[in-house]
Amino acid sequence: MRSVHYLCRKPGSVGELVYPLELPDGYQSLGSFFLGGSDVSSVDEVYRFPVYLDGSVLPSELRHIRGAIFEAEIQAIGRFAFRAIQAGMPARYTGAYPFDDIKLVRQLAPRNRAFLEEVALTKDFMFVGYSPRIDDATPLPPAPTGPAPPAPPVAGEAAFSRR
Amino acid sequence: MKITVYHGTSATDASTICGGGIDVSVGGGELGRGFYTGEFLHEARTWAFHRNPAGRPLVVELTLEDADFFAMDPLCLTAAQAVAYRNNIRSNDSTRTYLFDEDIVWSQIVGTDRIKCDQYKWESNDAEDFLNGSSVSRTMRK
Numbered sequence: 001m002r003s004v005h006y007l008c009r010k011p012g013s014v015g016e017l018v019y020p021l022e023l024p025d026g027y028q029s030l031g032s033f034f035l036g037g038s039d040v041s042s043v044d045e046v047y048r049f050p051v052y053l054d055g056s057v058l059p060s061e062l063r064h065i066r067g068a069i070f071e072a073e074i075q076a077i078g079r080f081a082f083r084a085i086q087a088g089m090p091a092r093y094t095g096a097y098p099f100d101d102i103k104l105v106r107q108l109a110p111r112n113r114a115f116l117e118e119v120a121l122t123k124d125f126m127f128v129g130y131s132p133r134i135d136d137a138t139p140l141p142p143a144p145t146g147p148a149p150p151a152p153p154v155a156g157e158a159a160f161s162r163r
Numbered sequence: 164m165k166i167t168v169y170h171g172t173s174a175t176d177a178s179t180i181c182g183g184g185i186d187v188s189v190g191g192g193e194l195g196r197g198f199y200t201g202e203f204l205h206e207a208r209t210w211a212f213h214r215n216p217a218g219r220p221l222v223v224e225l226t227l228e229d230a231d232f233f234a235m236d237p238l239c240l241t242a243a244q245a246v247a248y249r250n251n252i253r254s255n256d257s258t259r260t261y262l263f264d265e266d267i268v269w270s271q272i273v274g275t276d277r278i279k280c281d282q283y284k285w286e287s288n289d290a291e292d293f294l295n296g297s298s299v300s301r302t303m304r305k
Contacts, residue, residue, distance in 0.1 A: 030207075031209070116203075117203055
């Protein structure tokens with residue numbers, strides 16, 4: 001089964017994608033969820049679509065409903081619909097990790113972004129998709145809390161933003 | 164009225180940012196040099212998860228008065244303008260250096276016009292002082 005990939009645009013290139021871990025230090029570029037394939041008309045019926053819930057990464061499936069519509073149902077969280085829209089331009093993964101898909105032909109757009117935001121705010125839930133980070137996805141330590149004391153300036157790494 | 168923006172990052176950098184250590188001169192992105200924030204927590208958290216191989220994904224939540232934000236007269240780019248700037252910055256290899264000579268640049272994230280998500284690039288010393296100052300609440304979200 002193929003996976004939904006979380007990929008970012010490679011700085012200084014056109015149509016090239018890399019995993020977030022492969023971006024230069026301090027470079028801030030939100031990624032998107034991509035589906036691989038040989039052409040835009042070929043979509044699978046089911047994709048792996050890992051999710052993050054309460055500090056752990058869990059498996060889930062993104063299922064083709066009809067046309068460009070896909071859906072993922074997460075127990076105790078809810079049902080999420082996505083449109084798999086044609087990527088703006090032909091895109092390829094050009095990083096260093098093993099990668100089976102020839103092209104990244106479609107990007108996922110959530111039907112209800114407000115619901116995604118609500119469950120992120122209230123239930124420690126988010127879709128994460130696949131990157132090599134998933135292979136190291138053991139349960140995580142508790143998060144630090146509260147503001148920290150002053151510290152030296154630092155690069156504004158990562159994005160909110162992007163996504 | 165307050166507005167909230169998010170910045171996904173590592174645990175170390177989140178501590179520094181919450182302590183008032185934002186440095187707009189260090190980071191870069193598709194619109195050049197600056198400190199980038201976005202409007203959605205779930206986007207920031209997903210990014211932070213994949214970007215940082217160890218530890219829990221952390222997001223810094225910055226809450227500010229929208230009157231203060233608009234008083235800095237942000238440069239608002241249309242989607243077409245953002246694409247044009249992004250292409251120019253990319254072709255000139257200036258993602259780590261380009262400045263608009265503004266305090267804040269407010270733009271859609273470039274990528275596809277069918278997946279909309281806004282970003283704010285804070286690029287001036289005044290913007291940095293504002294973000295690090297007492298009028299902005301900087302807290303970590305797990």
